Amino acid sequence: MSYIKPKFIHPRSPKNKLGYSRQYYEGSLSTLCAGCGHDSISAAIVDACYEMAIEPHKVAKLSGIGCSSKTPAYFLNNSHGFNSVHGRMPSVATGANLANRDLIYLGVSGDGDSASIGFGQFAHAVRRNLNMTYIVMNNGCYGLTKGQDSATADHGSISKGGIPNTFEGIDMCALAIQLGATYVAQSFSGDKTQLVPLIKAAINHKGFSFINVMSPCVTFNNNAGSTKSYDYVREHNEALSSIDFVPVKEEITLEYEGEDLVELHDGTFLKLNKLNQNWDPKDKLSIISALQIAHDKNEILTGLLYIDNDSVELNELINTTEKPLNTLTEAELCPGVDVLEKLNQSLR
Amino acid sequence: MKPTDVQNPEYYHKVVDCQYACPAHTPVPHYIRLIAEGKYTEAYMVNWESNVFPGILGRTCDRPCEPACRRGRVEEEPVAICRLKRVAADNKDDISQYIPAIPEQKNGKKIAIIGAGPAGLTVARDLAPLGYEIHIYDDQSKGGGMMRTQIPSFRLPDEVLDSEVNLILNMGIVTHFNQYVTSLKEILDKKYDAVFIASGAPKGKDLPDLPGRWDAKANVHVGIEWLANVTFEHINKIGRKVLVLGGGNTAMDCCRTSRRMGGEEVKVLVRSPFKTMKASPWEIEDAMHEDIPIFENHVPKSFVTENGKLKGMYFELVKAEYDANGKRTLVPTGEPDAFFEADDVIIAIGQDNRFEWIENNLGLEFDKWGLPVLDEKTLSSTVPGVFFGGDAAFGPKNVITAVAQGHQAAISVDLYCQGKDLNDRPQPHINLMSTKMGIHEWSYGNAINHDNRFVVPLADKKLTLSNLKKEVELGFDLQTAFKEAERCLNCDVQTVFTEDKCIECDACRDICPTKCINFTENEEVESDLRNKLIIPAINDSQDILVSDILKTGRVMVKDEDVCLHCGLCAERCPTAAWDMKKFIYKTAKAGASA
Numbered sequence: 001m002s003y004i005k006p007k008f009i010h011p012r013s014p015k016n017k018l019g020y021s022r023q024y025y026e027g028s029l030s031t032l033c034a035g036c037g038h039d040s041i042s043a044a045i046v047d048a049c050y051e052m053a054i055e056p057h058k059v060a061k062l063s064g065i066g067c068s069s070k071t072p073a074y075f076l077n078n079s080h081g082f083n084s085v086h087g088r089m090p091s092v093a094t095g096a097n098l099a100n101r102d103l104i105y106l107g108v109s110g111d112g113d114s115a116s117i118g119f120g121q122f123a124h125a126v127r128r129n130l131n132m133t134y135i136v137m138n139n140g141c142y143g144l145t146k147g148q149d150s151a152t153a154d155h156g157s158i159s160k161g162g163i164p165n166t167f168e169g170i171d172m173c174a175l176a177i178q179l180g181a182t183y184v185a186q187s188f189s190g191d192k193t194q195l196v197p198l199i200k201a202a203i204n205h206k207g208f209s210f211i212n213v214m215s216p217c218v219t220f221n222n223n224a225g226s227t228k229s230y231d232y233v234r235e236h237n238e239a240l241s242s243i244d245f246v247p248v249k250e251e252i253t254l255e256y257e258g259e260d261l262v263e264l265h266d267g268t269f270l271k272l273n274k275l276n277q278n279w280d281p282k283d284k285l286s287i288i289s290a291l292q293i294a295h296d297k298n299e300i301l302t303g304l305l306y307i308d309n310d311s312v313e314l315n316e317l318i319n320t321t322e323k324p325l326n327t328l329t330e331a332e333l334c335p336g337v338d339v340l341e342k343l344n345q346s347l348r
Numbered sequence: 349m350k351p352t353d354v355q356n357p358e359y360y361h362k363v364v365d366c367q368y369a370c371p372a373h374t375p376v377p378h379y380i381r382l383i384a385e386g387k388y389t390e391a392y393m394v395n396w397e398s399n400v401f402p403g404i405l406g407r408t409c410d411r412p413c414e415p416a417c418r419r420g421r422v423e424e425e426p427v428a429i430c431r432l433k434r435v436a437a438d439n440k441d442d443i444s445q446y447i448p449a450i451p452e453q454k455n456g457k458k459i460a461i462i463g464a465g466p467a468g469l470t471v472a473r474d475l476a477p478l479g480y481e482i483h484i485y486d487d488q489s490k491g492g493g494m495m496r497t498q499i500p501s502f503r504l505p506d507e508v509l510d511s512e513v514n515l516i517l518n519m520g521i522v523t524h525f526n527q528y529v530t531s532l533k534e535i536l537d538k539k540y541d542a543v544f545i546a547s548g549a550p551k552g553k554d555l556p557d558l559p560g561r562w563d564a565k566a567n568v569h570v571g572i573e574w575l576a577n578v579t580f581e582h583i584n585k586i587g588r589k590v591l592v593l594g595g596g597n598t599a600m601d602c603c604r605t606s607r608r609m610g611g612e613e614v615k616v617l618v619r620s621p622f623k624t625m626k627a628s629p630w631e632i633e634d635a636m637h638e639d640i641p642i643f644e645n646h647v648p649k650s651f652v653t654e655n656g657k658l659k660g661m662y663f664e665l666v667k668a669e670y671d672a673n674g675k676r677t678l679v680p681t682g683e684p685d686a687f688f689e690a691d692d693v694i695i696a697i698g699q700d701n702r703f704e705w706i707e708n709n710l711g712l713e714f715d716k717w718g719l720p721v722l723d724e725k726t727l728s729s730t731v732p733g734v735f736f737g738g739d740a741a742f743g744p745k746n747v748i749t750a751v752a753q754g755h756q757a758a759i760s761v762d763l764y765c766q767g768k769d770l771n772d773r774p775q776p777h778i779n780l781m782s783t784k785m786g787i788h789e790w791s792y793g794n795a796i797n798h799d800n801r802f803v804v805p806l807a808d809k810k811l812t813l814s815n816l817k818k819e820v821e822l823g824f825d826l827q828t829a830f831k832e833a834e835r836c837l838n839c840d841v842q843t844v845f846t847e848d849k850c851i852e853c854d855a856c857r858d859i860c861p862t863k864c865i866n867f868t869e870n871e872e873v874e875s876d877l878r879n880k881l882i883i884p885a886i887n888d889s890q891d892i893l894v895s896d897i898l899k900t901g902r903v904m905v906k907d908e909d910v911c912l913h914c915g916l917c918a919e920r921c922p923t924a925a926w927d928m929k930k931f932i933y934k935t936a937k938a939g940a941s942a
Binding site: 003004005006007008009010011012013014022023029030033034035036037039040042043189190192216218222230231234 | 421422423788794795796798851852853854855857858859861862863864883886899900910912914916919920921922923
């Protein structure tokens with residue numbers, strides 16, 4: 001058999017508001033290992049974009065280098081894409097975002113790309129509150145180079161070679177919260193019911209939306225003793241809440257009463273059914289301590305961790321032009337001598 | 349829901365829709381792959397073993413497989429299964445080496461077969477290689493039964509019919525042709541070890557009470573008798589204006605034959621609405637292609653004759669009305685009766701069995717419809733050792749049903765002659781074998797052709813209408829046959845799921861082009877489970893495959909309905925919890941052990 005996907009789809013495939021079926025949001029056939037968590041995350045991105053009826057040409061997908069960074073080829077084939085240098089996706093995203101704030105920026109990265117070679121880049125994109133969704137497909141190892149421990153591998157986690165990791169692992173979520181990310185969530189590639197609404201809310205959030213997704217590497221880090229295997233993540237997964245993404249307020253009915261509603265800036269909602277009462281998604285302190293407690297108990301907190309509704313994103317902060325640069329005409333770019341004179345006067 | 353029992357061979361059999369729908373359960377995808385590989389002889393033999401008359405059926409079969417074909421559920425039209433069968437038949441090499449040897453030393457049992465049609469010949473073929481001495485009786489001069497007398501040679505050339513019929517007759521069968529059996533008692537008195545009655549349904553229905561019917565009897569014909577007379581050249585022409593009454597395949601054969609016998613204005617008149625006509629859609633299409641209009645909702649009212657010569661017929665105009673139970677009545681519209689001119693009228697409104705030759709003191713019982721009382725499975729009549737098959741068994745059906753019944757009757761005869769229990773029947777031969785060859789390598793091709801169904805080319809109409817024997821359909825050329833064969837989805841390559849290997853990574857669910865794989869909480873009631881799938885499984889005629897409880901407490905549910913058998917679930921499965929396994933299902937034949 002050749003490695004071919006038939007073009008036929010289910011004759012009763014539903015269509016979204018734009019008239020597209022889910023297939024329209026898919027990408028090429030993945031060349032990652034069979035069973036890779038990353039493929040599930042790609043599928044969750046497809047589900048989210050399809051269900052939100054996003055126009056594919058309004059999306060720019062960006063990535064660096066690594067297994068995770070290959071995935072933009074496997075989703076949203078009809079969107080813009082930029083596969084950048086290792087760890088440098090945040091700079092490219094920043095530049096693109098400043099040049100055109102009309103697009104939805106979807107960055108995909110891995111633990112190597114974001115927590116090692118691109119660690120500095122990552123930090124600055126977060127603190128600038130760049131308006132983008134940043135997904136880390138976190139498998140705790142360098143899958144593309146045969147599974148060495150990565151910077152997010154937990155202390156004591158046993159690799160396929162049988163050796164426990166001697167270093168502390170970086171907690172990407174705690175880091176993002178401390179650096180000023182305005183939307184932070186953690187999830188698991190094997191749990192689409194949680195992941196898809198998180199991605200939808202992240203796309204709708206204005207500002208830096210970070211989702212750290214545990215994404216088992218089936219080939220190099222799915223063994224007993226690993227803290228990033230399918231079995232371990234399932235056993236130690238502690239969801240903070242069950243989550244529903246509610247597109248518009250009108251859809252909120254009485255049955256949602258008693259549950260937490262988190263309003264996003266555009267009037268959409270995340271409906272949270274809180275499972276952990278000692279935590280408030282709007283309270284940084286509560287989540288930082290919750291993360292620390294979970295770390296000590298070997299638990300993986302998942303769900304929405306933190307959100308700041310009053311987020312001011314980078315373009316607003318530095319007052320960039322609202323029109324994409326490529327649509328600015330000569331008249332707007334060279335407003336003439338009078339304007340220049342005024343400007344000069346204002347600086348005297 | 350409880351996990352699906354895949355140990356029951358019928359589960360996977362049902363997934364192979366075409367094979368399951370075929371009365372003889374011919375392994376369709378298997379022979380289509382052989383055709384794609386250019387192995388026409390092998391493809392022919394797979395057919396021959398199962399349905400005995402591949403060349404004949406490849407031209408004339410009612411094709412129950414095609415409406416069942418899964419391809420028809422994912423796009424417009426099914427695979428042209430029937431015409432691919434013809435490709436195998438037309439392009440095969442010498443098959444003599446594959447034909448079972450007939451033992452010199454007979455087993456001492458003598459069997460009489462009444463009727464040399466498809467059912468009778470099938471019994472002969474199944475039993476002769478086992479050493480039975482077979483005697484076939486038929487009133488015609490050649491074998492073939494209705495395949496010869498009722499199917500015109502422009503659809504089924506004599507050479508094709510003769511070669512497949514003679515293949516069987518040459519198995520040392522004793523033929524008693526030109527011999528109309530007038531008494532079953534006489535046959536029974538000859539001390540055969542078993543008798544198989546496959547006398548068909550040779551009596552065409554008439555309209556004896558329609559006013560004027562007998563005033564113009566020289567020009568009013570009964571369909572199947574008229575076709576037989578054409579076959580044996582007792583009739584060689586018909587009037588210029590011909591009316592054919594009836595909407596079945598016989599009516600289509602009558603009107604098309606009329607066009608070749610001098611009928612210039614041939615019209616078909618049907619009582620019912622066009623869309624409920626009994627004829628196969630392709631036969632209706634072929635008739636219309638030959639400029640034969642079809643008038644629906646016309647109920648024959650009377651024949652009009654003038655000086656003993658037929659002038660035409662009156663028809664009452666009706667419309668179909670359905671009551672709350674869906675029962676149809678044809679209600680007159682009140683418009684004046686329509687008159688149609690005619691030089692000849694052919695009545696093709698159905699056919700009946702003829703059992704006057706069976707004495708009523710033999711203990712052989714008939715039901716209120718005049719059909720023999722039979723055990724549906726063993727085809728045994730109320731007289732031990734007398735079996736029925738084909739149209740004689742349950743009324744007129746089709747060739748492939750007759751063949752399937754022939755196989756079952758042969759098993760019964762064989763068991764009966766050995767003094768065994770008729771209900772202790774041999775089981776089908778089952779095999780389920782992985783097609784995995786290596787990484788990205790499977791022993792079947794999933795690179796299906798996405799083209800629409802290819803059309804079988806026809807010979808020039810001028811040529812076919814002027815020559816009664818000229819075959820209309822030309823058959824696929826080999827290149828087109830290959831492309832058509834590649835449209836097959838390989839539904840016999842099954843998606844087999846092993847729960848305890850699954851790590852629930854979602855890879856299969858994500859890759860599935862038709863989203864038929866689901867991981868979800870189980871439900872008590874099947875309909876609840878069907879409705880909660882990604883795309884609800886609303887086609888209840890198709891099963892869902894439900895796994896045992898998985899690690900997370902969920903179950904895997906796969907809707908078989910539009911699975912493309914592309915194998916991507918297995919390809920993307922890291923633990924081989926999915927495997928693509930080729931399913932072989934061979935119905936048992938006489939002589940197989942129980």
